[in-house]
Amino acid sequence: MQPAIEIQHLRKSFGSMQALKGVSLQVPQGDFFALLGPNGAGKTTLINALAGLSRPDSGVLRLMGHDVLKDYRAARRSVGVVPQELVFDPFFTVRETLRIQSGYFGLRHNDDWIDDILFNLQLADKAEANMRTLSGGMKRRVLIAQALVHRPPVIVLDEPTAGVDVELRQSLWKFIQRLNQKEGHTILLTTHYLDEAEALCRRVAILKQGQIVAMDELHHLLQSYHSDSLEEVFVAILHQDESVRGP
């Protein structure tokens, strides 16, 4: 079975700053994968390249086997991206926003799925509210809903719980876990909440200064560092000498 996400030797520079220095990774279908790293490690640059928002200097990126540059239509249909920035279109209501987003992906009668998403993200009572009137946490939920409207097999969440209260965080993860476990969606997550990554993810990659410095199944990583805390492992990896690299 082809991997859900395949990245080979990805390089990206902004002027003289090398944001990604030859990153390679594969995420199998159905996986729940965490991409971790400190601020400025290159996580968002990698996600942007995967989503087609940024053009790599070199390297190959495939989503469900589709090249993100050469076969961009199929690649973009395969992925739903929740961006890190809290962005919204102030002209529309929540439902209009989701119907428009569905239409971009060629879906006309998508209200049953839209209602399902709204219910699961506790947005049902805000469906007719204008985006401007929503709180920050609610806008974040709409961002997640927008990424899911076309039922993409791969879901990329770039720090989805930043600024979100505990109750919503729990319901959000329950919904994402349902999508992963019951419906087989592949999840790529970046987060600074390492306890979330530890509780949810099967595999973990750690990015530091544009390079992957560790990548393994979560329990293998914990075992190899004789620890029961991902946070301890994360700190240890970031502080160890660069010559001691994972696969």
Next chain:
Amino acid sequence: MQGFRTLLFKEILRFWKVWFQTILAPLISTLLYLLVFAQVMAGRPTLYPGVTYGAFLIPGLVMMSMLQNAFANTSSSLVQSKVTGNLVFILLTPLSTWEFYWAYVLAAVVRGVLVGSVVWLTAWFFFELPLAHGLWLAIFTLLATIMAGSLGILAGIWAEKFDQMAVWQNFVILPLTFLSGAFYSIHALPPFWAQMTRFNPFFYAIDGFRYGLLGVGDVSPWTSLFVVGTTGLALSWLTLAVLRSGWRLRT
């Protein structure tokens, strides 16, 4: 096609939701021009026998408002989406460059035609307006709004802040629309300015449109068709090339 239709619908809905600002405001300002100029110039002879100054002015003002609003629609939509960051919702989708371009441009055509129509209908109450060549009128309406809409996309991609857009409005669009023969015949200008006006594509859009409505113009409608057509084609080609390159849209 569904993706294209949705983006077109969204762009029309965007300006329709703020019709007070996008339809009514340009109608009021254009009617003020008409009121002031037609009043001040009433009774003065025009260069065309049997054509009053008011009748001469109206096609110029209608086309000027269509050009300005077609430009404003694409440019303000894009710059707003860039500044607020919500352009990402379009960039993440499978829409092609062609779909993106035509959805934005056709929404600009729709707004231009709507504003132009309400200006014309309102003026029709006060002035006797003939309709000499309906086909020319339609051709110049379409080509001119496509031309201005394309220019708006280019400006919207180039501008990264709202004040950069004001540079376009004040230093490009306003001079091009005012120095275009909207208010006067270029035969009434000193030779230097008459010559300068001949380099302005907006002049040909207005003159061709005036020919369509009144049956008279400063130059042949075929010359105007050639200039507006080639300028529109060149701007469309340039806009599509810029969109394809991802310049200032995809890092």
